[in-house]
Amino acid sequence: MSQMYAVVAITKHGVELARRLAGQLPGADLYYMEKFVRGDEEKLGVKLFSGSVRLLLPDLFQRYSGLILFISLGAVVRMIAPLLKDKKTDPAVVVIDDRGEHVISVLSGHLGGANELTRRVAAILDARPVITTASDVRQTIPVDLFGSPFGWEIESFERATPVSAAVVNEERVIVIQESGEPDWWTYDKPLPEHIRVFSSTREAWEQEFDAALVVTHRLLSEEEEQRFLSNGVLYRPKVLVLGLGCNRGTELEEIEQVVKETLSEQRLSIKSVRNIATIDLKKDEPGLLALCRKYGWRMEVYSPPELNTVALPHPSETVYRYTGAYGVSEPAALLSSGATDWMLTKKKAGNVTISIAMVPHPSRVEVKRSE
Structure with a gap:
C-alpha cells in the first residue's frame, strides 16, 4: 500500500x-x-x-x-x-x-x-x-495486538480467535512472560482476576488454564508447545542483539548461515532479534547491510574507544592491531543491548564472529487485582 x-x-x-x-x-x-x-x-x-x-x-x-x-x-x-x-x-x-x-x-x-x-x-x-471490538469495549488484552507498541511479533496466529474469546469471556487465561517490556497493561484499572501472569513456563506448568499468551525469545520444546500452545498464542519480543564481526567482503549467505545456526544452537528465535551491532569500520560492509535489509534489522556501530570501554574475558591483540579495538562482537553486543553479560560470549565460524546479548527489562510489577 x-x-x-x-x-x-x-x-x-x-x-x-x-x-x-x-x-x-x-x-x-x-x-x-x-x-x-x-x-x-x-x-x-x-x-x-x-x-x-x-x-x-x-x-x-x-x-x-x-x-x-x-x-x-x-x-x-x-x-x-x-x-x-x-x-x-x-x-x-x-x-x-x-x-x-x-x-x-x-x-x-x-x-x-x-x-x-x-x-x-x-x-x-x-x-x-x-x-x-470486544477487547476494546471490555478494556482487556487485545490478543492480536498484544505487545505491538513494543514491536512484538506474533509467531502462532492460528489460535488467536479462540484465545481472544477466552480473554473477553473471562475464562482462565495465563500470560507467561519470559522477556520483553513488562508494562503492557495500560488500562487505568486493575488486571482482572481471570488473567494471571507467570515469569516462565516452568512456573506455570502446574497451573490450570483455558488459554495462554506466551512471550519469549526462546524456542520452545515440543512438550512446552503441547502444554501451552494447544490453545495459546506465541509472541516474540525484540530483545536479542547480535554482535557481529566479519572479514572484509564476507558474503551475506555465510553471515546469515552463521547467524541462523548459532541462534538454533542457543535455542533462540530469529524473530526476537532487535538489531545487530558492530565496529564503525564495518558500517558499509555489504554483507552486513544486506543481512539488515533482509530481516528489517537496524545496525548500530561503535568506535574502537567505545568498544574498549567493555572489559573482555579474552581481549585480542590481533584484533587490536587491525581495528584499534580488543574485540568487536562481544563489546558491541553489550553496548547495544545494555546488558551486563552475554548469552553467548563469542563464537568464531569461518569469516564471521558472533556474540549474543539480551536487552534487559525489569521484572513486571504485579498490578493490584480487582476485588
Missing part, C-alpha cells in the same frame, strides 16, 4: 465534512464526486470522480492502508464484501454518517488499525467513535 488514507464522500454534506477532515489528517487523500466541484480541487490535490463509487473502491482497497468513507454503513458493507481477503492484509475501513455525528470502525479494527483511526477521526470531527 503506497498511501495512508483515502477520504471519500458522495454527498453534499459529506463533501463539506471530508474537506475539513482531509485538511487535518496527515497522509489523507481526498476523493469526491465531480458534481460537487468547488474550483480549488487542483490546488488542494482533490481527486474527482464520476459514476458509481463502487467502481472506485477496488483500487482504493489495494492502494491505501485506511479508507474513511462518508457513505452509509449498509452500502459500504455491500460494496466491500467482494474485496475482503484476510484480516492480516485488508485495510482499515471507517464509515461516517452524513451529519458527522458517528465515526464507525467497520473493518480491520485491530491489525488494520481501524479502531485507532476511528478515535483520531472522531476527535477531529468532534464526533462519537463507535467501536464494537
Whole structure:
C-alpha cells in the first residue's frame, strides 16, 4: 500500500465534512464526486470522480492502508464484501454518517488499525467513535495486538480467535512472560482476576488454564508447545542483539548461515532479534547491510574507544592491531543491548564472529487485582 488514507464522500454534506477532515489528517487523500466541484480541487490535490463509487473502491482497497468513507454503513458493507481477503492484509475501513455525528470502525479494527483511526477521526470531527471490538469495549488484552507498541511479533496466529474469546469471556487465561517490556497493561484499572501472569513456563506448568499468551525469545520444546500452545498464542519480543564481526567482503549467505545456526544452537528465535551491532569500520560492509535489509534489522556501530570501554574475558591483540579495538562482537553486543553479560560470549565460524546479548527489562510489577 503506497498511501495512508483515502477520504471519500458522495454527498453534499459529506463533501463539506471530508474537506475539513482531509485538511487535518496527515497522509489523507481526498476523493469526491465531480458534481460537487468547488474550483480549488487542483490546488488542494482533490481527486474527482464520476459514476458509481463502487467502481472506485477496488483500487482504493489495494492502494491505501485506511479508507474513511462518508457513505452509509449498509452500502459500504455491500460494496466491500467482494474485496475482503484476510484480516492480516485488508485495510482499515471507517464509515461516517452524513451529519458527522458517528465515526464507525467497520473493518480491520485491530491489525488494520481501524479502531485507532476511528478515535483520531472522531476527535477531529468532534464526533462519537463507535467501536464494537470486544477487547476494546471490555478494556482487556487485545490478543492480536498484544505487545505491538513494543514491536512484538506474533509467531502462532492460528489460535488467536479462540484465545481472544477466552480473554473477553473471562475464562482462565495465563500470560507467561519470559522477556520483553513488562508494562503492557495500560488500562487505568486493575488486571482482572481471570488473567494471571507467570515469569516462565516452568512456573506455570502446574497451573490450570483455558488459554495462554506466551512471550519469549526462546524456542520452545515440543512438550512446552503441547502444554501451552494447544490453545495459546506465541509472541516474540525484540530483545536479542547480535554482535557481529566479519572479514572484509564476507558474503551475506555465510553471515546469515552463521547467524541462523548459532541462534538454533542457543535455542533462540530469529524473530526476537532487535538489531545487530558492530565496529564503525564495518558500517558499509555489504554483507552486513544486506543481512539488515533482509530481516528489517537496524545496525548500530561503535568506535574502537567505545568498544574498549567493555572489559573482555579474552581481549585480542590481533584484533587490536587491525581495528584499534580488543574485540568487536562481544563489546558491541553489550553496548547495544545494555546488558551486563552475554548469552553467548563469542563464537568464531569461518569469516564471521558472533556474540549474543539480551536487552534487559525489569521484572513486571504485579498490578493490584480487582476485588
